[in-house]
Amino acid sequence: MSLAMRLQNLRTAKQQSLQEVADAIGASKAHIWELEKGTAKNPSIELVRKLADYFEVSISRLVGESPDEDGDDEKLLVLYRDLKSLHPTDREVFSDIIKGMKRRRSGA
Structure with missing residues (x-):
């Protein structure tokens, strides 16, 4: 596609x-x-x-x-697989944490 x-x-x-x-x-x-x-x-x-x-x-x-084709850091791929196995509501918690960290880093 x-x-x-x-x-x-x-x-x-x-x-x-x-x-x-x-x-x-x-x-x-x-x-x-x-x-x-x-x-x-x-x-x-x-x-x-x-x-x-x-x-x-x-x-x-x-x-x-595909991230696997790009030779991405293996730890990131493991993290991705771990996140993928979580329940969608648990994934949303991680998404919110990351958004908060990005806001904090940008000073917003």
Whole structure:
């Protein structure tokens, strides 16, 4: 599946308009539309990161790459597998902890 299809699927699953996504990440509605249609071929890594953060997915999932193929740190992969085995409500607790740590680090 292409980046364009993933973006469109994530946006519609979240029931967001193009404008809502654009406003949330600081991009234009037209640019988000171009990404979803596949006509914008090389989005910046910063834009990809913002989209992944907004949709709460990894960059690798957003762009269709498997973390195992990238040689990611083995400890991170083990952590991922551990988190994957948890109940969804327990995963949400970890998500909230990480969001809090990111806010604290950014000074927000």
